[in-house]
Amino acid sequence: EVQLLESGGGLVQPGGSLRLSCAASGFSFSSYDMRWVRQAPGKGLEWVSSITASGTGTYYADSVKGRFTISRDNSNNTMYLQMNRLRAEDTAVYYCARLLLTSKYCDYWGQGILVTVSS
Amino acid sequence: EIVLTQSPGTLSLSPGERATLSCRASQSVGSYLGWYQHKPGQAPRLLIYDASNRASGIPARFSGSGSGTDFTLTISSLEPEDFAVYYCQQRSNGPPTFGGGTKVEIK
Numbered sequence: 001e002v003q004l005l006e007s008g009g010g011l012v013q014p015g016g017s018l019r020l021s022c023a024a025s026g027f028s029f030s031s032y033d034m035r036w037v038r039q040a041p042g043k044g045l046e047w048v049s050s051i052t053a054s055g056t057g058t059y060y061a062d063s064v065k066g067r068f069t070i071s072r073d074n075s076n077n078t079m080y081l082q083m084n085r086l087r088a089e090d091t092a093v094y095y096c097a098r099l100l101l102t103s104k105y106c107d108y109w110g111q112g113i114l115v116t117v118s119s
Numbered sequence: 120e121i122v123l124t125q126s127p128g129t130l131s132l133s134p135g136e137r138a139t140l141s142c143r144a145s146q147s148v149g150s151y152l153g154w155y156q157h158k159p160g161q162a163p164r165l166l167i168y169d170a171s172n173r174a175s176g177i178p179a180r181f182s183g184s185g186s187g188t189d190f191t192l193t194i195s196s197l198e199p200e201d202f203a204v205y206y207c208q209q210r211s212n213g214p215p216t217f218g219g220g221t222k223v224e225i226k
Contacts, residue, residue: 037163044206044217044218044219044220045155045157045163045206045208045217045220046217047214047215047216047217050215059214061214062214095162095163097163100165100168103151103168103169103210104210104215105153105165105168105174105208105210106155106163106165107165107174107175108162109162109163109164110162111160111161111162112162
């Protein structure tokens with residue numbers, strides 16, 4: 001069974017940092033591109049960042065470029081999102097998700113982790 | 120970036136009724152559009168990819184159609200578990216973007 005489990009969320013002050021982790025199991029993690037998607041309170045889904053299966057390709061939404069860094073450790077089946085210089089507008093539930101092998105849609109998602117940026 | 124506009128914002132229907140949800144793109148996305156179902160406190164679920172392909176395990180009552188800029192998700196007969204928010208997402212050009220969502224609620 002495919003499972004994705006996010007961790008590392010919580011309350012942080014504006015300007016602070018957090019690192020989210022996404023532990024994957026039940027599939028060949030190193031074969032799949034992965035993605036982070038977030039949902040701010042009362043809002044819709046927003047793509048944050050993507051990473052290729054090998055980790056050599058990384059992509060970011062303009063809203064987080066230069067502040068967030070996506071990475072992965074295929075030996076430990078884990079993806080990360082390092083979030084620096086956090087802003088109030090980064091407050092959201094963050095989901096990690098697996099992309100289909102054949103196209104860029106997310107076929108499995110984690111349950112999400114809440115990040116709150118507030119003083 | 121491509122903007123996706125979903126309508127209506129809310130759809131009030133009864134179980135057994137047909138639901139028709141719309142997603143319009145600000146420019147052509149070809150057939151590169153998908154649909155997700157999202158319930159509060161749960162992970163989103165991929166329903167349809169590339170306009171009309173049902174994802175693995177998705178019941179046949181869900182169908183997608185359209186191309187270019189206009190797309191439709193149809194639920195032929197609503198089951199109690201279908202009341203949720205539905206999002207479209209394009210993968211055509213630039214960053215992937217989502218629509219604002221359509222909430223399907225019980226009338």
